[in-house]
Amino acid sequence: MNSGDATVVLVSEATQEFQRLAMFFRQNPTDLRVGQAVGWFHWLRHQALPDGQDQADMHGAILALTPCFLSGIEPLPEPLLPLLADEADPMAIDFLQQALSSTDTGLLTATVHVWKRMVEATPDGHPDQAGRLSNLGGALQTRFEHTGAMADLNETVIVGYQAVQATPDGHPDQAGHLSNLGGALQTRFRRTGDTADLNEAVTVGHQAVQATPDGDPNQAMYLSNLGGALQTRFEHTGAMADLNKAVTVGHQAVQATPDGHPGRAGRLSNLGWTLQARFEHTGAMADLNKAVTVGHQAVQATPDGDPNQAMYLSNLGEALQARFRRTSDAVDFDAAVTVFGDAWQVRSAPPTQRIEAGWALVRLVSGTDPVRATEVWQGVVEFLPQVVPRQLGRGDQQYELGRFSGLAGQAAAAVLSHPGLDERERAVRALAVVETGQGVLLSQALDTRSELTDLEHHAPDLADKYVRLRDLLDQPTPTTPPEHSAAEGDIPFSAIEASGEGGVEQARAREARLAQDRHRLVGDFDAVLEQIRAVEGFATFGLPPSAQELLKEAGEGPVVVVTTTPARCDALLLTATGVSHLELPDLTWNTLVEKVNAFHQAKAQARVTASADEGGDPQQVLTGILGWLWDVAAGPVLDALGFDTEPAGDEWPRVWWSPGGLLGQLPLHAAGHHSDPPGTRRTVMDCVVSSYTPTVRALRYAREQAARHEHGTDTREGALVVAMPTTPGQGALPFVRVEADKVRGHVPNAVVLTEVDTAPGSTVADALAVPTRAKVLEHLPKATIAHFACHGYTDPGDPSQSRLLLHDHAEDPLTVAALGAVRLDRAQLAYLSACSTASITQAELLDEAIHVASAFQLAGFPHVVGTLWEVNDQVSATVADLFYTHLRGAAGQAIDPTRAAHALHAAVRAMRDGTDLQDTLPGWDRIAAPLLWAPYLHTGA
Known part of the structure; x- marks a missing residue:
């Protein structure tokens, strides 16, 4: 609003209108827009009236506009804001x-x-x-x-x-502000591991205590916060002086806190945690007994429903469990079970604390009460999606999920060991657990990608709002390197040190603005979802499919979900008749860990060259791993499915593999004894056509995407080929041009983006076709087929930053996170001829399937070809040529992306067997060199 000539509000007509408006506002005080108008009118009258006559209007403006100020209604008179x-x-x-x-x-x-x-x-x-x-x-x-x-x-x-x-x-408030800052710095250290923050937390904690006058009622809180910082530094450095000081100030904090004080419970619990820590390092039972005592006192001082109740109960449970381990007193064991059970049931506690309490509980009771353990496991897994609400940035979501890595597999193992359920019920429940607890971020994304076509027809305005908000929420957000977080202390407020460098501070301010926007968007998004679900026929819009709906996905071929844990390893077999369970007793956790480590070492050692005539040691290591995989996992599964021999005729059966966790690191599709005589080979690729899916629900989504093209999309138009024979900062790929030419021969009308040839004679047109992120994202929405021949990079610390390396990869990379915001309506097939596009290396996120191949599938490609490790570019060119040849089915036929799995299967078998491929790496014993042909895989429909 503009004050302009304020005197206009003094004319009689304006005064009469104002009086009517003011009367309406007195009768409707919650109508803040009316209040805003009344307040402005008062303000303008204040501006127009002479001094001495304007104070009533000033007071009226403040009274009317204060609720608007609190609610964020704008604009308001700027000079009034401080008042x-x-x-x-x-x-x-x-x-x-x-x-x-x-x-x-x-x-x-x-x-x-x-x-x-x-x-x-x-x-x-x-x-x-x-x-x-x-x-x-x-x-x-x-x-x-x-x-x-x-x-x-x-x-x-x-x-x-x-x-x-x-x-x-x-x-008087100096000590409090210092203590809050110390708690903040301590919290940041727990998240990031920056020791400078921890040392500064101890320093300002001491300053807070020193600045506290005698008799200050907050002295106990400042002492407790200092104790928490000292204990955390002890845990990091092992300095006993810090731990002893932490115990001392912890006692002082409790002594300074009267009974009934709201902070007493937290300070007692902190003291117990510190005493237990000293027991763990000195073995002094007096400290442990005291930890149990003050832990009980903390719980007794906590009112029911307090959000911190679960944390105090869990701290007590840890002390009781520690004493049981020392004394074997069953009373302590039973008490620990009780308090962890109580902590698990605190409904007001944050989801992470409830999960931690439930996890502690099942570790205690799994051996004595498997029925209860199973029930708690199922509940714990159901909480996992709550740990990663949409308002969190991608890096924060990955950090939170990483804290509970492997939880879904352990829960499934408990369900499969449940003595009170029949075989089928165990299998169905185990499948539900895996679907809920693995691929959590993927499932969250899938919630927003289905059923839109019907909604656009029935409620186009709601569909538009939904798509707009969804796309804004799916934009990549700034990430923060994760570290493991320690137990919370008595920190009333927490913060992170503000850098003195303006650039860093500006970046953090921007991050804060983005987070604020994200919270607002989530509220708007939830409101739109509620409106959509009120529309007849859309009550389940955006909700996950039921178990029975998931079982329908086995109609085109079995889906095999494999779970691996230290306790047991199993396969869940989804077939047209339902879901069954196959125990895999020869697949053990310790051996799996050994094989995965050996696999990664072999990849690192491999140096594939065209002149070699033998595979060498890395090839032999992988050959041994593939044989072992067949013996302990793939062979028993295919035998149970009746697919243990090479099929007759051209129609091969298909199997979709969903190997969660650690097993997903290995090429299950290539498992087998490939040196067996032809026709009798015990290998997966000689028995079935393999595909992968992160979850059954992801397979359902891929098939929904494929169904959009059932009536045919002309694949002769809209193909995109991206070729990077040279890449800034990377080694050359001399056969990429050959690959691009071969692919263009199969899709002659393709748009080709290729790195500029630096030789003399390059043209402006060449420069305009350079593959940049912007160029690729511009052409992808028009592409039915997208073929990438380039380097790939798997980020070991943050899988969302894994990427395809294009011309501008150093400045503007095409990452997994960037692809998360892409929506493609014409997409049918993505062929990613790049290194490790279907691989993830961060151990804490193996259950999440965050890699380039899954990002393309989520963007809308129902068929994606990717790789598990670095590929030889000469072999890649040949495999790609064979793939597109088989994609036609027969000479003269159009390319059919629905044949992608069969085409890749045929191409890889030909590469392994060396049939009619003597111009590609002549002299190789292909069967003895699985690093050449085993990385290729198909994921999707």
Whole structure:
């Protein structure tokens, strides 16, 4: 609004209209838009009236506009903002107090927004500036504790430092602001492992205690926070002086906290944790007994429903369990089972704490009460999706899931050992557990990608809103390197150190703005979902399919879900008749670990050259692994399915493999004894045509995408070929041009993007066809077939940053995260002739199938050809030529992407057997060189 000539509000007509509006507002005080108009009218009257006559309107403007200020309604008179913040202060503090004891992320987000407005409206030098910054930190810290969003934690540190800097020495709040900052730095260390943060946390913790006047009611809190920082530094450095000091200040904190004080339970629990830590290093039973005692006191001091109750119970359970291990006293064991069970049932606790409590419980009772263990396991897995809400950035989601790596497999193993269920029920429940607990991020993405066609027909406006919000949420977000987090301490607010370098601080401020936008988008997205599900026929829109719907996916061929854990290894066989279970007793965890390590070592040692006449040691290692895989896993599975011999005729059976966890690192599709005589080979590729799928639900999605093209899409148009014979910063791939030419021969109308030839005579047209991320993303939506011949990179620390290496890969990479926002309607086949496009190396995320091949499938390609490791580019050119030849079926026929699995199978078998391929690596014993042909795989429909 613009004040313009403020005197117009003094004319009689305007005054009469204002009085009617003011009357309406008094009768409808929740209509804030009317309140905004009333407030502006008061403000303009204040501006127009002479001094001495304007104070009533000033007061009226503040009263009317304060609720608007709290709610974020804009615009408001800028000169009034500091006064509105002062008026809103008590109400904002009420919001904060509610949020600090709530698990409602909506309330937490609203409180964050309120305190951001409070801080922005507070001028420098205002007596409440430091306190408001600290309160904003408290709101951000609390939201971080419930969501794990690093953007919140980063911003908390920034405002924590600002609060300290805005507080003069000797101010009564100085100690509190220092202590909050210390807690924040300690939290960042737990997440990132930066020792500078930990040392600074101890330093400012000491400063907080030293700045505390005698008799200060918050002294105990500052002591407890310092104790937490000292214990954390001991755990990192092993310095006993830090641990002993932590015990001392922990006792002081408890002694300074009266009975009934809301902070007493947390300080008792922290002291117990510290005492137990000292017992673990000294063996002093007095410390452990005291840890149990104060742990009980902490639990007794905690009201039911307190969000921290689960943490205090779990801390007590750890102490009881430690004492049981030392004394073998069954009373302690039973008590530990009870308190972990109670912690698991605290409904107000954050999902991560409930999962940790449930996991601890099943570890205790698996041997004595398998029925209860199974029930808890199933509940724990159901919580996994709650750990990664949409408002979290991709890096935060991966960090949270990485904390619970392997959980789904262990839960499935418990279900399959359940003594009270029949065989079929065990198999069905185990499948449900695996589908829920593996590929969690993939399932979240699939929630937003189905059923749109019908919605666009019945409710196009809702469909448009849904697509817009979905696409905004799926945009890549900044990532933060993850580290394992330790147990929480008594930290009222937490923060991360703000760098003195402007560039870093600006980046973190931008990250905070993105996080705020993301929270708003999630609220809008959930509201649209609710509206869609209210439309007749769309009640289950965006919800996962039922177990019975998943079983239908075996109609075109069996789906084999393999689970591997230290306790047992099993295969779940989905066939047209239902789901059954096959135990794999010869597949053991320890041997699997050995084979995976040997596999990775062999890949690293392999140096494939065209002049070699034998495979060499790495080839022999892989040959042995493939034979072992057949003996312990693939052979028994195919035998149970009745596919243990080479089929007669041209119609080969298909099998979809879904090997979760560690087994997914190995080429199950190539398992077998390939040196057996032809016609009697005990190998997967001589018995069935293999495909992969991360989950059964992902297979369902791929088939939905394929069904869009059942009436035919002309694959002669819309093909895209991306070729990188040279790549900035990478070795040359001399056969990539050959591969591109061969592919273009099969799809002559393809758009070809290729790296510029640096030889004399290159043209401007060459430069315009350089494969950049932007160029590729421009052409992909028009592509039915996309063929990439280039280097690939698997990021060992963050699989979402794995990428295809294009011309601008150093500045603007085409990553898995970038592909997550792509939607393709014409896509049928993606051929990724690049290194390791179907591989993931981060152990904590093996269950998530985050790699380039899955990203292309999620983008809309129902058929994707990828690789498990680095491929020889001469072999790649030949395999690609053979693949497209077989994709036609017969000479003169059009390319048929639905034949992708069969075409790849035929091409790889030909490469292995060397049939009519003497011009490709002549002299090789192909069967003895599986590194050449075994990496190729098909994923999808």
